[in-house]
Structures are given as structure tokens and as C-alpha cells.
Amino acid sequence: MAHLTTAGVDVREHQILGTRSFEAVIGESVPDAVLPLVVQIHGRGGQAMTPKGDFLSVQYPYRLLIPQALTPHAHGWTWLPHSVTSGRYRELAHALAQESERLARVIEAFLAMRPTLGRPIVTGFSQGAMLTLSLALNHARLVHTALPIASWLPLSMVPLEFRESAYRPQIRAMHGTHDRITRVGAMIVLVERLRELGIEVDLRLFEGVGHEMTKELWVAHNRDIEEALRSVRKATLSL
Secondary structure: OEEEEEOOEEEEEEEEOOEEEEEEEEOOOOOOOOEOEEEEEOOOOEOOOOOOHHHHOOOOOEEEEEEOOOEEEOOEEEOOOOOHHHOOHHHHHHHHHHHHHHHHHHHHHHHHHOOEOOOOEEEEEOHHHHHHHHHHHHOHHHOOEEEEEOOOOOHHHOOOOOOOOOOOOEEEEEEEOOOOOOOHHHHHHHHHHHHHOOOOEEEEEEOOOOOOOOHHHHHHHHHHHHHHHHHHHHHHHOO
């Protein structure tokens, strides 16, 4: 484990089951406090980066875990061998299942390492959002709230049913109406299927927004993080 300070944040670098990951405490707290966990998954061509700017102005402190994909791509890294635009949905579904299983093990290992309050909040953009959804559906025990942005999943990855007693994470998704990578129509179909299974899904559409993170999306996303943190604290205190 390595320590560094960047953007005014104390950061710990870990190798967790072969995955380079960064840990940071966001907000006013001590590094080893028992805190809610937010897992942030980067998109295709992205990389694990520590937060800065408005992202640091939070009401509730939390621990942030940022894993990095294993495969180099462009100037960053990729979780999946193909883009959604390739149309190779069977291969994408297989790779998503494998990567979400691996990330689930990374998250479990991190939870065993660091003091954590409640179930994690998981979020991501594009490929990171697809993995966020996959974790919420197939590793629900590890997810309190899923916050996917510009997401989608092949319908083959959606479970046929959930046990009556099965835990179902909350899903709060955001999507641009002009997204040409993860098409909003396909996401709407997915959301309808999830609701049929009894999963609580809130899909908010942003008019005129493409496959990008605009200031409006960042503001909404930060608000979602705060709301999810309140929910984690409330659920934990009520036990």
C-alpha cells in the first residue's frame, strides 16, 4: 500500500487481487473512520483518478474506492474488449459478467480491509455504468445504491426472476437523450424490464445531452451521492 497526496486529498494506493485501486476519504474525517463506501468505476479509455473541485464539497464524509481496468486502451484503460457500438453483444455480455465478478471480489476484499458503514454505493460512466448495473443485478449483496450514467446492458444479463426475499438495490440512472453510444431507447427498454422484476429504478433523461458528463450531470450526480449516503446512514442506524 502506497500513500500520496493529490488535489488536497490523502490517497492510498492498493493492489487488490491484482487490480490497481485508489482509496480516498472525502469530507472531514480521519482516514480509518467507519465510513460509507462509494465505488467509482471509470469508462472506456479512462483511468482511476482522484477527485477534485466541487466533488470534494460534501455534507457526509465517505470513503471512495476507484479501481482501474487491466487492459490499456488509448490514453487510459478499458474493462471490455469491444465498444457498445461494435454490436458484438454476446461477447460484451460475457466480458461484463466476467469483469463484474472480478470487481465483486475486489470490493469484497476491500470491505475486509477497511472499516465500512453499510453496503457500498456504486457508480460509473459508460462502461463503468454498465459494470455498475451488472453488479447491482448479479451481486446485489454488495450494492446499496447504483448510480449509472450513460448506461445499458444486454437483456440476456438480466435475471429471469428474483427470489421473493432477495435484496434489490436502488438504481438511480441518468442518460442523455442524444447519446449515440449507449442509446437512450435501449436503456428505456432495459428499465422497463427491471421494473417488471420489481426493481426500483429511477431513470432521468437530460435533453440534448450526448455521451458526456456535462456540468448539469455532475451537479445531479453529486446530489445523488449525498442522497445515497443519507440512505446508507439511515439504513445502518435503524438496524
